[in-house]
Amino acid sequence: MALTSRVVTSFEELASIRADWAALLARSATNSPTLSPTWLLPWWQVFGRTGRALCAVLFFHGRRLVGLAPLLSRRVIDRAGLPLRRIELLGSGEDEAEEICSDYIGVLAERGVEHAIAEAFAAQLVTRALGPWDELLLCAMSGDSASPTLLVGALRDRGLVVGADLTGISYYIRLPSDWEAYLAALSSSKRHLIRCALRDLERWAGGTLRVERAETHADLARGVAVLEALHAERWKDEGGGVFAAPRFKAFHASVMPSLLDANALDLRWLTVHGRPIAAAYNVIWDKKVYFYQSGRSLDVPHGIRPGVAMHAIAIRDAIAAGHREYDFLTGNARYKSELALDARPLVRLRALRPSLLDVARQATEVAVEHVRALRARVRRTPANQRLDAE
16 A cells, blocks of 8 residues: 655644544544544643654545554653653653553554554654654553554564563453343452442442532533542542642643543542542543543441442443443552453553664663672672672
């Protein structure tokens, strides 16, 4: 397939293809909210204007948009202390304290042309169409997608040093046709956990249990306040959680109203005796429910598990609505493995451009590792032996 491409360096130009971008996403095998313009355009507005340069690539077959690499470039300092020019995905690379954790990002391609897009993308890199670079880092790609394998092959064929590694897993549920079928698919201990969590919550609530959802913008404002308060309560001993980071909060303040308008937001909270005790921020996309963030009260009776009960109710509602999956996204929290039926890997791809800078960096890293090994050996040597050696 003969493709043409265009590098986009201005936010205004990228935003102008929003409709074509959304249509391409719907035709792809990687249709996730984190690859949508609804998610990535606000991300750029919040995070992209601080030391980052936009270099997204559009791929066309005739006049039809068939691929999109939502990329940026920036200068970073590697672990050896040397500067490098990195190309990475929009939606990644934030500081840990304000990290958005955009799972399932990557290079977007229409179904059937994934191989052609991978080849065209690799050609863009080696011809320096994206400008000078030292490292390509593509994080949080779905291991269920063909894209990581195709990209690794295309980049290696052009002489680049490239590798891919697993960086995490995302637990999820392929939703069956009814609630009892889901429970039957669980082990007896996990089934017991869910039933007890729901039963104990309902007994404590005494008929006052309510599930509230944001359906209007007024509801959204109230729900966000509940979510942030309960999240801060849950993480009060660890800095108050992610909503304490101004840019994290600003990003979601921009994204959530758009998701609500698109009927893609499921912001819900449980109340007992008129008091919120748990909240969940879910995104509904392509008949899948993505659990993104939550909060829960610590002021509940012993044995009450509001978080597990909240998920159980959300899973039951998702089945009733005819959705295909309930995805917990990345993370090893115990409740995710307890409630999920399956897991998929998350993949990171890293490619290096052969250059004198890479040779110097590798030599420096070897020296740094040698120094670290010497220090470790010294720490393991008894003090009297160290004095003798001196």
